[in-house]
Structure formats: C-alpha cells, structure tokens
Amino acid sequence: MPAPAFPTPPQPVSAETRLAYVLRHFRLAYENVPDISIGYAYHQPQLQIAESAGEFFNDTNPYPAAPNMREWLGQSVPFFFDAAPHKPLLELLPSGRPTINADVISGAFYLLSGWQEYYSEERDQHGRFPYADSVQQQYGFVTMPVVNYYFDVLKTAIEHIVDYSLQPRTWPNGAKWAAFITHDIDNLYSAWKASAKAAFQRRDWPGLARQLWQHFTQKDAWDNLEEVKQTVASYGAKSTFLFLPEHRKAANGTPNADYKIREADRSISLLINAGIEVGLHAPYRTNENEPFGSDLGWESEKVTGKQTGFGLRYHYLRWEPRLMPDMLYLVNFAYDSTLGFAEHFGFRNSYCLPFYPFNFQRGEACNFLEIPLNVMDATLHHPRYLQLTPQEILPALTPMLQEIERFGGVCTLLWHNENFDPANENTGPRQFAEIMEYLRSRAVAFVNGSDILGAISKQKSTSA
Structure with a gap:
C-alpha cells in the first residue's frame, strides 16, 4: 500500500525550527536545565553544536547518510550528521566553551520527528510505515533510545559550563x-x-x-x-x-x-x-x-x-x-x-x-x-x-x-x-x-x- 499524497506542501524545516523543537524536549527530560544559549557557530552560543546537516532538511529524502558509530556511556551509539568523526565527540574550545562535533540537534530532530516515515513511500497492508524500511532496522538500534544518548551528550556539555549535575526528571x-x-x-x-x-x-x-x-x-x-x-x-x-x-x-x-x-x-x-x-x-x-x-x-x-x-x-x-x-x-x-x-x-x-x-x-x-x-x-x-x-x-x-x-x-x-x-x-x-x-x-x-x-x-x- 503506497503512502497517501501530501495533503498540503510541507513547511520548510529551518535550523532554528529544529533547534527549538529538540531543546524543548531536552528541557522536559531534565529537572534543572540552566538558561544558557545552545546553538550553531553563527549563534555564538555558550554551547556550540557542529552544523552538519547541509541541505538534507531542504529536500524530501527519507534517509540521511549512514551514521558514524561513537562510544558514549559505554555503548556504541549511531550519530547521524557527523561530518568530523576524527574529532572528539565533545571537546573544549580554547575559550573554555564546550563544542559537540556531531550535529546532535539535527540527528535528534530526524529521529524524534519521524522524518523517515513522513517522506518514505513505503506502507504495509494496514497503511503503516514498515519496520523493515526504518533506519532502526537498517542500522540495528531499535532497542536503543538514541535521542536520549544525544541528550546525555548535551547534558554533559552543559555540566562543563555550570559545574553542577543535571538530574533526570522523576516520576x-x-x-x-x-x-x-x-x-x-x-x-x-x-x-x-x-x-x-x-x-x-x-x-x-x-x-x-x-x-x-x-x-x-x-x-x-x-x-x-x-x-x-x-x-x-x-x-x-x-x-x-x-x-x-x-x-x-x-x-x-x-x-x-x-x-x-x-x-x-x-x-x-x-x-x-x-x-x-x-x-x-x-x-x-x-x-x-x-x-x-x-x-x-x-x-x-x-x-x-x-x-x-x-x-x-x-x-x-x-x-x-x-x-x-x-x-x-x-x-x-x-x-x-x-x-x-x-x-x-x-x-x-x-x-x-x-x-x-x-x-x-x-x-x-x-x-x-x-x-x-x-x-x-x-x-x-x-x-x-x-x-x-x-x-x-x-x-x-x-x-x-x-x-x-x-x-x-x-x-x-x-x-x-x-x-x-x-x-x-x-x-x-x-x-x-x-x-x-x-x-x-x-x-x-x-x-x-x-x-x-x-x-x-x-x-x-x-x-x-
């Protein structure tokens, strides 16, 4: 069963939109997130993220380039939009400000928004996006909450700035x-x-x-x-x-x-x-x-x-x-x-x-x-x-x-x-x-x- 046609043309998804969407969820995941600036280099933020998505979000391709596997929290984690795998995932600039060298904002937006199933034409007999066509199946991470790992990288970088620990939300x-x-x-x-x-x-x-x-x-x-x-x-x-x-x-x-x-x-x-x-x-x-x-x-x-x-x-x-x-x-x-x-x-x-x-x-x-x-x-x-x-x-x-x-x-x-x-x-x-x-x-x-x-x-x- 093919996916239905787009009812109206999708709105462009700018870097600012992706950033706001992801950071909104990051702030809901932790209880004491400080009010610091997070963004790409042209924002001159306190925490800088390497922008590596290029023109991907201006197109309709459901799948980005294959992720690079990096170690984090003792796990091998897939990082999409990672243009500098030779650099440390997290490092300090000479100014003392931390930089994350993989574009965790674009990666988190891609996964959390469901971009792949929105732009994929694949559907099963019940009109569902098939697991077999997902990046989770292709790269073997369906049981890993990858966005939460990206958020932990953000959390660790912020802790370098404020010098105290961010606590996960409680129930x-x-x-x-x-x-x-x-x-x-x-x-x-x-x-x-x-x-x-x-x-x-x-x-x-x-x-x-x-x-x-x-x-x-x-x-x-x-x-x-x-x-x-x-x-x-x-x-x-x-x-x-x-x-x-x-x-x-x-x-x-x-x-x-x-x-x-x-x-x-x-x-x-x-x-x-x-x-x-x-x-x-x-x-x-x-x-x-x-x-x-x-x-x-x-x-x-x-x-x-x-x-x-x-x-x-x-x-x-x-x-x-x-x-x-x-x-x-x-x-x-x-x-x-x-x-x-x-x-x-x-x-x-x-x-x-x-x-x-x-x-x-x-x-x-x-x-x-x-x-x-x-x-x-x-x-x-x-x-x-x-x-x-x-x-x-x-x-x-x-x-x-x-x-x-x-x-x-x-x-x-x-x-x-x-x-x-x-x-x-x-x-x-x-x-x-x-x-x-x-x-x-x-x-x-x-x-x-x-x-x-x-x-x-x-x-x-x-x-x-």
Whole structure:
C-alpha cells in the first residue's frame, strides 16, 4: 500500500525550527536545565553544536547518510550528521566553551520527528510505515533510545559550563522511571471459537458439542476485564483500558471489535467507578475513503462519556504521519499512544520519554502528547513478527527495559485482555507476570496516562 499524497506542501524545516523543537524536549527530560544559549557557530552560543546537516532538511529524502558509530556511556551509539568523526565527540574550545562535533540537534530532530516515515513511500497492508524500511532496522538500534544518548551528550556539555549535575526528571513518589500498562479491548466474546474450530477440524464431535455448550451457558474466557483489573492491582499497579466503539469490519475486511460498545457499557462503568482510566481504541475505518476518520470526539463519548481530554491508541497501530497530525489538530484529546513498531519492540522514534510529534504541514510541534508504545504482546510471538518462545521473552526485553530505566523514561506495555486467558501459554498470564515482577523489582512507578500528563505539565511549568 503506497503512502497517501501530501495533503498540503510541507513547511520548510529551518535550523532554528529544529533547534527549538529538540531543546524543548531536552528541557522536559531534565529537572534543572540552566538558561544558557545552545546553538550553531553563527549563534555564538555558550554551547556550540557542529552544523552538519547541509541541505538534507531542504529536500524530501527519507534517509540521511549512514551514521558514524561513537562510544558514549559505554555503548556504541549511531550519530547521524557527523561530518568530523576524527574529532572528539565533545571537546573544549580554547575559550573554555564546550563544542559537540556531531550535529546532535539535527540527528535528534530526524529521529524524534519521524522524518523517515513522513517522506518514505513505503506502507504495509494496514497503511503503516514498515519496520523493515526504518533506519532502526537498517542500522540495528531499535532497542536503543538514541535521542536520549544525544541528550546525555548535551547534558554533559552543559555540566562543563555550570559545574553542577543535571538530574533526570522523576516520576510519582520520586521513582526514577515509570511503566504505563495498557489493554486494547478488541475481543470479549470470541475465546470459544478457536477451540470449537480445532474440535471441528479433528472431527471431535463430543468436544465440539462441549465447546458450544460452554459458549451458550458460561461466560467467555475473554470476558475478563474484572480479572485483568485484579491481576494488575496485585502488583500494586494501575492500568488503562482502551475500548473499540466499532464492531463492523473495515472496508478491507480487517476486523474491529467482536462486541457492540453498548454490550460493554456495564464493564466500562464498573472500571470508571473503580477509578480505572478508560480510553478510546480508535477503529479501523469502515469507509475506505476515510481511513482514519475525524469522529474521535463522538467515538470517545460512546466509550468514556466525554468528548475531550481522552487518551487514544489506533487499532492495528495505524498511524499515517502525512494525515494524522493535522487531522488531530482540532481534536481536544489528551494523549496518543500509537507510535510503536508492530514488528519489533523498542523505540519507533528512538526516544524513551513522552514527546510532542512534529506537524510537517504546520512546521511546528503537535499540540498533543505522544506516549510511545514499547512492547505489544502480539509482537513477541505472532507468526509474522518475532516468534519468541515463552522463555525468551523477558531476556529479550530486559536490555530495552534497562535503557528506559537508565534515562528515567516510560515503559509502555500493551497486553490485550484475551492474553490473560490461561489457555495462552506463549504470551499469556505467565509472561505478563514475569514482566510485571521485573518492573516491580526495579522500583518502577506504575502510572496511567493522566499521571504522565500531570508530570509533563509540571515539568513544563518548572522549565519555562
């Protein structure tokens, strides 16, 4: 599926725009950033960055030259727009002012803004930018939050100037990092179908009859939202439930919910009355001429009872950067949590903190917060994705989790309610428990979207 045409010509992205966008996020990442000048040589700043992007951001090429690998914090880190790899990454000028000899501003903007997927024509069958076409896959750094490493270089340079340490932002109760546990509610009443189908294929007529009897006389195994809530609470944690308001299939036959939203009204009310955060799982559209839709407020009201201030994630992680930032401009929602690769866990924008996506049509940051998705249960074992064994899951995730903890970030985990079914032995309750036990053992702050918004808002006021 090709990318849609540009709805309007993108605005030029000047060096000043890139600098302002990146430094805004840098100041949100640390709690005590001093008011010093940072920029390129012609700015005559206190902290000088080597400008090495040339004409790249005046063109539409999705991919820059290959990065140079440099050592930082004991890791081999890819630095894009690095025109002087023979020079030290960080050095002092004769005046005593530090200089960063790789263009970390342009590199951070390239990754954080999603430049590659905006200008790439590649899309998969669901209209998503494919992981296979990303620089993260090409250069092997999907589980490294590269922008956070660039920020650490900036932080170290600033500390040379002010002679005190900058502290990473903290989370509720002084925790060094946070975990955002989410559940997309795609299915509530379909658990019986797989067992019945298997019995039919085996010609196991008594087994088929038993499955049908259980279906008509007992609660479905996936109608388990109370059990999911209790399981999460047993770890001293909280989570967010996102409901699909559409049960009709998409125009291309892709399924939406297996329930009508009114059938879930009682479950939603019980969650809200218990203080659980509920959000919108924006559906795969039934009208092929309206692939992402503009009815989010109305759909949210059907789910949450409110048209503003809601959180959302798109079904199938569908995100079209050429359409959605501008389409969402007038939608008064609180946050999105769609931006993760379906094919691999890690960092789609190479950053482990919430951020404001870039609106290329307007040439500025979006007015909504993105809480990027790091791990989806389906990614771990789906036959089209990683196919990890149950024993491989936590060891595979641990290095990524360590990176998030190192930089004081947020780990966003998506675990569908149907995967709390004990019948799932691959990405089921046991694997969820192993991840939660790890997070709890590392003193993470379990937060919901509202907590994250509050923490970011507080940080904005103190860094203003």
